[in-house]
Amino acid sequence: MGYLTVWILTVIIEFIIIWILVKDNPWLLLLYSVIINSLTLPIATYSYINLLPNIYLVEITVIIIESILLMFLLKIKYPKALMISAAANTVTAFIGYLMSI
Numbered sequence: 575m576g577y578l579t580v581w582i583l584t585v586i587i588e589f590i591i592i593w594i595l596v597k598d599n600p601w602l603l604l605l606y607s608v609i610i611n612s613l614t615l616p617i618a619t620y621s622y623i624n625l626l627p628n629i630y631l632v633e634i635t636v637i638i639i640e641s642i643l644l645m646f647l648l649k650i651k652y653p654k655a656l657m658i659s660a661a662a663n664t665v666t667a668f669i670g671y672l673m674s675i
Contacts, residue, residue, distance in 0.1 A: 575673065577619070585611045587669065588662040595658050596648060606647050610640050629667070637663050 589607035593600050614636050622632045641659035645652050 580670070581611065581615055583669070584615055584666050587666050591662040591665055592644075592658055595661065596650075598648070606644070610643050610647075613643075614639055633663055633667055 585604075585607050588611060589600075589604045592607060593603050596603060618632050618636050621635075622629060626632060637656070637659045640663065641652065641656040644650070644658055645655035648655065
């Protein structure tokens with residue numbers, strides 16, 4: 575599966591999860607999903623392939639980075655941002671795993 579396809583699926587899936595949990599302006603949340611995943615997905619992919627082939631450490635790092643971004647973009651408290659990021663990334667990681675087997 576190509577990188578662009580993975581990026582599109584990640585953006586859509588994480589947007590849906592963020593929208594379900596935040597229930598705010600869907601177009602703005604979609605924009606945030608595009609921005610956040612455009613930053614974290616390339617870095618995570620590069621890190622996993624070239625630097626640290628440990629999916630757990632890469633995902634934990636992504637969850638932390640995305641939760642900080644969500645906290646600032648959505649103007650919410652960090653625990654809620656962390657929960658949203660963890661939920662979104664757990665789902666996308668699990669779907670990615672299922673697609674790879």
